[in-house]
Amino acid sequence: MRIIHFILGSLILFIDWLTTPKGIQRSAEIQTAVDEQCGNITLYQYKACPFCVKVRRSLKRLSLPVETRDPKRCDNAKKELVSGSGKLKVPCLKVDNGEGDIQWLFDSKEIIGYLERRFVVE
Numbered sequence: 001m002r003i004i005h006f007i008l009g010s011l012i013l014f015i016d017w018l019t020t021p022k023g024i025q026r027s028a029e030i031q032t033a034v035d036e037q038c039g040n041i042t043l044y045q046y047k048a049c050p051f052c053v054k055v056r057r058s059l060k061r062l063s064l065p066v067e068t069r070d071p072k073r074c075d076n077a078k079k080e081l082v083s084g085s086g087k088l089k090v091p092c093l094k095v096d097n098g099e100g101d102i103q104w105l106f107d108s109k110e111i112i113g114y115l116e117r118r119f120v121v122e
């Protein structure tokens with residue numbers, strides 16, 4: 001079972017690498033503002049989880065420099081995720097809106113929808 005997981009995980013990472021999306025281009029001024037906002041966002045994720053890969057690709061496509069933390073590889077990240085959100089589930093997007101208002105978003109579709117609503121300007 002572990003070997004199957006390893007092979008599938010490696011395949012997912014390879015295909016992701018082969019087909020990495022290009023990031024959107026913004027003016028330097030707007031990108032600086034976006035970068036600043038991304039400082040308040042953290043993605044909890046596993047390297048080879050397909051749902052996490054989907055979210056990371058969306059970060060790449062939207063040119064969002066969001067910090068990623070892996071609860072499998074980092075005990076502190078695991079503690080933060082479990083104590084903050086109540087669950088050990090990835091992907092999870094933590095959004096710190098300031099003044100103690102913290103959102104924990106689960107589900108890749110919901111996370112990608114949130115990022116697109118917030119960062120894609122028509």
Ligand SMILES: N[C@@H](CCC(=O)N[C@@H](CS)C(=O)NCC(=O)O)C(=O)O
Nearest residue numbers: 049050051088089090091107108109
């Ligand atoms: N529908 C979810 C599925 C997420 C999911 O199944 N994540 C797995 C890792 S690949 C997980 O964290 N499982 C632990 C759990 O469900 O408690 C999504 O699209 O994000």
